[in-house]
Amino acid sequence: MTLETDLRARAEDKCELCGSSDNLVALAVGPDAEDSADKAILACNACASQIEGSSEIDLAHWHCLNESAWSQVPPVQVAAWRMLNRLSSETWARDLLDMLYLDEETLAWAEAGLASGAAGDDADAVVHKDTHGAVLSAGDTVTLIKDLKVKGGGFTAKRGTAVRNIALVPDNAGQIEGRVNDQRIVILTEFVKKA
Numbered sequence: 294m295t296l297e298t299d300l301r302a303r304a305e306d307k308c309e310l311c312g313s314s315d316n317l318v319a320l321a322v323g324p325d326a327e328d329s330a331d332k333a334i335l336a337c338n339a340c341a342s343q344i345e346g347s348s349e350i351d352l353a354h355w356h357c358l359n360e361s362a363w364s365q366v367p368p369v370q371v372a373a374w375r376m377l378n379r380l381s382s383e384t385w386a387r388d389l390l391d392m393l394y395l396d397e398e399t400l401a402w403a404e405a406g407l408a409s410g411a412a413g414d415d416a417d418a419v420v421h422k423d424t425h426g427a428v429l430s431a432g433d434t435v436t437l438i439k440d441l442k443v444k445g446g447g448f449t450a451k452r453g454t455a456v457r458n459i460a461l462v463p464d465n466a467g468q469i470e471g472r473v474n475d476q477r478i479v480i481l482t483e484f485v486k487k488a
Contacts, residue, residue: 311357
């Protein structure tokens with residue numbers, strides 16, 4: 294049997310991310326692409342082209358991850374996790390990513406592909422740094438270095454508060470997102486230090 298035949302059988306002739314049955318293709322889930330169903334997903338043309346970067350990301354389309362992210366199939370989990378990371382500026386995507394659990398091996402695979410996919414973008418990469426110049430990464434824990442009034446939140450985030458599992462604002466090196474008092478807020482990097 295061919296790779297596509299194996300994938301069609303596993304996915305019941307539907308995109309494993311959005312459920313569409315139109316224009317399905319086998320999509321390798323790298324970084325080490327091998328021709329096996331254990332390292333690939335069946336994806337519609339819309340999902341595949343956005344994942345590969347050949348078409349612009351349609352945010353509304355990716356709400357399908359609310360269901361497919363819970364798949365028990367590792368390559369689907371990896372593809373969903375990576376896409377949620379790319380969409381982490383969206384509150385719903387970040388919240389879903391916060392809830393998602395991948396076993397250690399699957400998470401390592403997902404992170405490896407994310408790192409290799411971003412390697413070519415280094416020249417355009419936005420680098421987030423804390424008040425002391427330490428580079429921040431998505432998922433880091435930071436500590437507030439001063440009391441911050443939260444606009445629209447009706448509270449003050451106190452100095453010394455730990456903010457876990459931060460998200461980086463992709464187009465602004467001076468901002469991160471995190472949860473304080475169960476609210477997702479934007480925090481200026483000049484007011485945090487990496488824990």
